[in-house]
Amino acid sequence: MALNEESNNTQQESKFTLSMNHDMEQQQISLDHQQAEEKEFDYSKRSQWLRAAVLGANDGLVSTASLMMGIGAVKKDIKVMILTGFAGLVAGACSMAIGEFVSVYSQLDIEIAQMKRDNKRRNKIQGDHEDEEEQNDLPNPAQAAAASALAFSVGAIVPLLAASFIRDYKVRIGAVVAAVTIALMVFGWLGAVLGKAPAIKSSARVLFGGWLAMAITYGLTKLIGSSGL
Numbered sequence: 001m002a003l004n005e006e007s008n009n010t011q012q013e014s015k016f017t018l019s020m021n022h023d024m025e026q027q028q029i030s031l032d033h034q035q036a037e038e039k040e041f042d043y044s045k046r047s048q049w050l051r052a053a054v055l056g057a058n059d060g061l062v063s064t065a066s067l068m069m070g071i072g073a074v075k076k077d078i079k080v081m082i083l084t085g086f087a088g089l090v091a092g093a094c095s096m097a098i099g100e101f102v103s104v105y106s107q108l109d110i111e112i113a114q115m116k117r118d119n120k121r122r123n124k125i126q127g128d129h130e131d132e133e134e135q136n137d138l139p140n141p142a143q144a145a146a147a148s149a150l151a152f153s154v155g156a157i158v159p160l161l162a163a164s165f166i167r168d169y170k171v172r173i174g175a176v177v178a179a180v181t182i183a184l185m186v187f188g189w190l191g192a193v194l195g196k197a198p199a200i201k202s203s204a205r206v207l208f209g210g211w212l213a214m215a216i217t218y219g220l221t222k223l224i225g226s227s228g229l
Contacts, residue, residue, distance in 0.1 A: 051194040053151040056096060058187040060155030062210045064088045065180045068159050069173070070217040074225030076169040082160065089156035093149040101145035108139050158183045177214070184210040 067088040072081050162179035166172040188206030192199040 051191060053147060054187055054190045054194065056148050056151030057155035058184070058191070058206065058210075059096070060089070060092055060152035061158055061180060061183050061187065062155075062213050063092055064156035065159040065176060065210070066213045066217040068163060068176060069214045070221035072169075072173055072176075073218045073222040078163070078167060078172065081163055081172070085156070085160045085163065089153060089160065092156060093152045096152045097145040097149035100148040101141045104139045104141040104144040108141060111138055155183070155187070180210060180214070181207065 064085050068081050068085040071084040075081065158179050159176045162175045163172050166175050184207045185203050188203030189199050191197075191206065192202035195202075
């Protein structure tokens with residue numbers, strides 16, 4: 001009898017130990033899964049910011065280069081071309097910053113209002129409760145505005161640097177087109193990598209779009225300038 005009782009106790013202890021180990025393994029798996037989801041979420045948020053920065057830089061590159069090509073179609077003076085590009089850089093960066101600030105501030109107001117409604121419902125059920133993590137995840141309008149202005153400026157500085165030190169008109173135009181072409185391919189590749197899209201097709205689309213914008217601006221400005229309007 002004593003042996004049977006001891007055997008039963010041993011089996012029960014063994015089952016209890018196995019159960020505890022199984023529960024601990026399940027908790028560890030759940031924790032690892034949660035950490036993986038948090039890392040994936042953080043990467044997703046980061047990639048969205050980076051992709052927006054690449055698009056902003058591409059916008060600055062194409063718009064400033066097109067503006068310089070347009071004024072270069074009717075004015076061969078290097079000073080006029082550089083001043084036009086610089087004015088485009090400042091105006092575009094300010095426009096991007098203001099637009100992004102207003103847009104993100106509107107999003108912030110909506111999220112705060114939604115958070116207040118959620119907290120009211122939660123407080124009725126659980127009592128007073130404030131989620132600091134939710135407040136930390138709220139968008140920052142000033143940060144978004146600064147990032148947009150910086151990204152635009154980085155793209156816009158490329159054609160300005162390409163044209164700044166070349167006096168000869170034809171060489172200067174060629175240098176701007178060459179520098180913009182390389183930058184468009186790089187920005188297209190970065191956008192494809194961050195968006196997990198085919199790199200060659202994405203780079204080709206961005207390159208063709210930039211060339212088209214510069215060609216249209218150059219052609220129409222040349223046409224209007226030669227007509228004497």
